[in-house]
Amino acid sequence: MQKPQLFGADYSVYVRAVRLALMEKGVDYGLTPVDVFAPGGPPSSHLVRHPFGRIPAFEHGDFALYETGAITRYVDEAFAGPALQPKDARRRARMNQMIGIADSYVYPILVWGIYVEQASKPSSGRETDAAKLAASLAKAPVCLKAVTDLMGDGPWLCGNELTLADLHLAPMMDYFMKALAAVELMADFPALMEWWEQISARPAMRATIPTS
Ligand SMILES: N[C@@H](CCC(=O)N[C@@H](CS)C(=O)NCC(=O)O)C(=O)O
The missing domain is CATH 1.20.1050.10 (Glutathione S-transferase Yfyf (Class Pi); Chain A, domain 2)
Structure with missing residues (x-):
């Protein structure tokens, strides 16, 4: 499987939640820096990935996703490793x-x-x-x-x-x-x-x- 790519900054609680999910699953990933609080806001290229200009954004091959809850649930379901959602x-x-x-x-x-x-x-x-x-x-x-x-x-x-x-x-x-x-x-x-x-x-x- 292709290595997923995360876009964001390490100060973000939401970026960190996705990183934690990836790491707990044992998934190797790339982190491309995007600073949403930089003067002038995030670069326009980021708005293609996230129309609301927030972080994180996520890509896995040709599959692109934003919203942390959607990303972490996808990470749990698409990759091997310990289950991070109860079955019940x-x-x-x-x-x-x-x-x-x-x-x-x-x-x-x-x-x-x-x-x-x-x-x-x-x-x-x-x-x-x-x-x-x-x-x-x-x-x-x-x-x-x-x-x-x-x-x-x-x-x-x-x-x-x-x-x-x-x-x-x-x-x-x-x-x-x-x-x-x-x-x-x-x-x-x-x-x-x-x-x-x-x-x-x-x-x-x-x-x-x-x-x-
Ligand atoms: N609902 C979004 C929230 C993401 C979010 O608010 N991220 C913050 C950083 S922790 C952000 O991008 N803030 C920039 C802003 O408010 O303009 C998610 O779940 O991913």
Whole structure:
């Protein structure tokens, strides 16, 4: 089979989720750099791959795809290696629910509302939007409780097997955990903290630490 090609940057939580899926499956892949936050935006050539100008985009031979959830599910189904989606319909629904929660709530609240406002902006000399940070801090426990309630006994988000839900949430949590507020917020969610310790120690997570 041809080697798949990923387009994006290592700072992107979504690019990282795809890289984690590829690595957990043991699939060799290429990463072509595309910086969506460069002045002037992404190059026009990227808009051919992704009309919304976001990352990642993915190609496997003549098959082109964008949207992280579609890419990671394709990676799981098209390549050999350990299955990353439960066979049982209810467990798979739970996994998809977790991925939806990550996209709709964790990403805007924990990454953009807390990490960006409390850690990233101050470290690059930009002013924090205090109202946005306060609103996100108020909503954060809802995110953390929702994930904790759904994960059950663990050790992974959907039970005994690592799934795409773990790989989708982990890059977002990595940014969140860098914010000062994370220590206090996570103290109320020991099961999630245990999950974080396990997922962040995986070789694929260590090999994809953002450099930019
Ligand atoms: N729904 C998209 C979201 C991708 C996304 O938002 N990527 C971010 C980087 S993590 C991006 O490209 N942001 C550029 C922008 O917002 O203009 C997916 O699942 O792939």
